[in-house]
Amino acid sequence: MSARKLKSIPLAALAGAALLGLAACSEVPQVTVYEQGQYRGKTDARPWEGGEFKGDRAAWEKALKERSRGQNEYNRIQ
Amino acid sequence: MGRMKFLCDAERCIECNGCVTACKNEHEVPWGVNRRRVVTMNDGVPGERSISVACMHCSDAPCMAVCPTDCFYKTEDGVVLHDKDKCIGCGYCFYACPFGAPQFPNGPAAFGARGKMDKCTFCAGGPEETNSAAEYEKYGSNRLADGKLPLCAEMCSTKALIAGDADVVANIFRERVLRRGTGAEVWGWDAAYGGGERKQERKREGQS
Numbered sequence: 001m002s003a004r005k006l007k008s009i010p011l012a013a014l015a016g017a018a019l020l021g022l023a024a025c026s027e028v029p030q031v032t033v034y035e036q037g038q039y040r041g042k043t044d045a046r047p048w049e050g051g052e053f054k055g056d057r058a059a060w061e062k063a064l065k066e067r068s069r070g071q072n073e074y075n076r077i078q
Numbered sequence: 079m080g081r082m083k084f085l086c087d088a089e090r091c092i093e094c095n096g097c098v099t100a101c102k103n104e105h106e107v108p109w110g111v112n113r114r115r116v117v118t119m120n121d122g123v124p125g126e127r128s129i130s131v132a133c134m135h136c137s138d139a140p141c142m143a144v145c146p147t148d149c150f151y152k153t154e155d156g157v158v159l160h161d162k163d164k165c166i167g168c169g170y171c172f173y174a175c176p177f178g179a180p181q182f183p184n185g186p187a188a189f190g191a192r193g194k195m196d197k198c199t200f201c202a203g204g205p206e207e208t209n210s211a212a213e214y215e216k217y218g219s220n221r222l223a224d225g226k227l228p229l230c231a232e233m234c235s236t237k238a239l240i241a242g243d244a245d246v247v248a249n250i251f252r253e254r255v256l257r258r259g260t261g262a263e264v265w266g267w268d269a270a271y272g273g274g275e276r277k278q279e280r281k282r283e284g285q286s
Contacts, residue, residue, distance in 0.1 A: 008103040037142075039151040041161025046154060050208025051223030063225030068242030071231065072250040074257065 081137065081156030083198050083244040084231065085251055086129040088195045089258070090238035093118055093128040097230035097239050101132070105218025111181040114197040114230050119138040120167070130230065130239045133158060133179035133198035141171035141180060155222075156244075157200040159176040162216045200241070 048060035084249035093116050101114045135158045142150040149164035169192055182192035203220030207211035231241035239249050257279040
């Protein structure tokens with residue numbers, strides 16, 4: 001191997017090392033983009049769809065409203 | 079239908095823990111998990127106040143915001159529920175919740191060893207077939223589908239804990255406050271963070 005070729009090996013190694021060292025100096029975008037999460041689980045039946053109401057939403061709402069109002073004992077004593 | 083909410087009247091709660099027991103029994107909640115509990119402020123001091131606390135089914139729920147697997151969903155009635163099959167037991171929801179509602183069956187354990195998160199479902203079950211064995215095993219009974227309210231509220235002996243549509247619940251509480259002429263001041267920021275206590279002290283000292 002000639003002396004010239006021998007000299008170029010450390011030079012090439014140095015250039016390679018410099019390239020590796022500077023590789024991390026590039027600009028990386030630092031702004032996070034937040035995304036609204038979406039429910040990824042199983043779908044759930046609505047309360048009036050299953051159970052005893054069998055899709056009758058109005059009946060379910062009426063039953064629940066009556067039950068809610070029943071919590072007011074002033075209604076009971078009047 | 080509006081939003082389903084709980085409201086606990088601190089003037090009426092007698093710390094009987096009936097709501098806690100009813101919930102535990104109705105859903106066969108495992109050891110170490112309490113979906114509901116009674117918190118007493120100034121315990122043993124004259125004028126102590128108790129409130130029953132569970133998931134408040136927040137309108138803008140922080141548990142939903144932090145869940146890395148997006149396993150939470152909100153029903154049309156404003157009930158916050160989750161899919162246990164998606165839950166990885168990371169515990170983020172536990173740290174995010176201001177009410178300590180999310181509970182883990184294995185208690186404080188290492189990441190991934192806590193088990194699936196469990197919390198109050200407003201007695202609305204979960205994402206399984208309504209009233210099926212799978213739903214009961216994972217989430218407890220689905221009373222809402224039967225047109226019933228959460229058992230904790232229905233069992234409350236003094237009707238301190240009321241549940242249902244926010245409008246109805248608010249109207250019941252408003253009527254109570256108007257009739258008895260007191261009570262609104264024991265609910266809210268001051269009662270929770272001590273302002274009320276200081277105000278009472280000032281009143282006793284005749285400064286206000």
